[in-house]
Ligand SMILES: CC(C)CC(=O)SCCNC(=O)CCNC(=O)[C@H](O)C(C)(C)COP(=O)(O)OP(=O)(O)OC[C@H]1O[C@@H](n2cnc3c(N)ncnc32)[C@H](O)[C@@H]1OP(=O)(O)O
Ligand SMILES: Nc1ncnc2c1ncn2[C@@H]1O[C@H](COP(=O)(O)OP(=O)(O)OP(=O)(O)O)[C@@H](O)[C@H]1O
Ligand SMILES: O=C(O)CCC(=O)C(=O)O
Ligand SMILES: [Fe+2]
């Protein structure tokens with residue numbers, strides 16, 4: 001392992017938490033049973049029960065109910081609204097519109113925006129990534145030195161009739177050129193009730209034990225959003241679990257877990273907020289010659305257009321953690 005300063009991108013580019021969390025046992029959550037030592041995906045810091053650890057080891061995800069208060073979610077909703085109304089902006093923030101409405105007249109409200117990414121410079125949103133109750137769980141996967149690598153607020157629009165509101169089945173590690181994967185975890189919180197009607201997360205349990213698969217654009221007639229790559233050869237017989245979640249519920253999942261999200265058949269914009277965390281012991285890897293080479297090229301092209309210059313990525317990187325010479 002290299003030193004802790006190997007991972008962050010340029011100065012001010014990445015939001016680095018590097019908190020040393022004190023593992024405080026929480027009443028009712030800590031198992032008095034001593035945990036086996038052969039777990040690969042979880043650490044024993046006294047937060048996860050044995051059953052929770054076994055579940056994550058086996059399935060690659062864990063839902064924890066009622067993690068974020070309605071009050072905090074309201075703050076995130078307001079901050080998002082401010083960004084949509086262009087009252088708030090921040091360095092690095094990426095605002096994305098759904099491919100189905102790209103050519104419609106641009107109305108600067110939340111109805112036009114499908115997702116924002118890299119909100120680390122928006123304090124009211126980055127607050128989510130620093131919530132102690134979330135970090136306490138994150139530590140069970142990453143260990144105590146935690147970095148926030150990639151942030152998103154997803155505002156899945158009512159489907160415009162072309163099924164573009166779906167997110168194809170994928171592994172998030174495809175977008176991340178750092179390892180080891182087992183020290184990376186996503187926290188994803190439902191900002192309202194999310195079920196099959198508004199496009200819940202769909203996971204293929206146990207797939208975190210596999211390898212990173214080839215990702216390509218799915219051949220969808222109605223179009224696909226930029227960089228929404230999908231896995232072509234997932235096992236159609238692998239059971240799928242639709243994660244129905246209440247407001248504030250949070251799922252932690254492994255970056256190799258195959259997942260996607262369904263079409264939003266409602267008239268509302270379904271909202272979720274997420275952060276990918278990694279251990280400060282992770283290191284960037286070169287992706288030349290790997291399945292991630294194509295996404296590196298796409299990221300470099302977008303960065304080049306956005307900044308109006310030719311950029312050389314120091315390493316393959318998703319929009320969240322690229323940096324520029
Ligand atoms: C773990 C995690 C990373 C997993 C994921 O989230 S997977 C999906 C990740 N997706 C992304 O990271 C894409 C992030 N989005 C962006 O970078 C931006 O929204 C862009 C797609 C570059 C658009 O930026 P924007 O500032 O709107 O720039 P422009 O309006 O000048 O558009 C530039 C070119 O992009 C096209 N575009 C914009 N939005 C989309 C879209 N939703 N789907 C497909 N193509 C799109 C747009 O038509 C334009 O194309 P050209 O005129 O250059 O040919
Ligand atoms: N033709 C497809 N190719 C690739 N991925 C798909 C396809 N259809 C759906 N998906 C993705 O696969 C996942 C699971 O699909 P599935 O049909 O089981 O559930 P859903 O579409 O999310 O929910 P529902 O069927 O209840 O609307 C979703 O994340 C969806 O985006
Ligand atoms: O639909 C969502 O909220 C999550 C989509 C997803 O998996 C992602 O952006 O990586
Ligand atoms: Fe994902």
Ligand SMILES: [Mg+2]
Nearest residue numbers: 166261262263
């Ligand atoms: Mg379906």
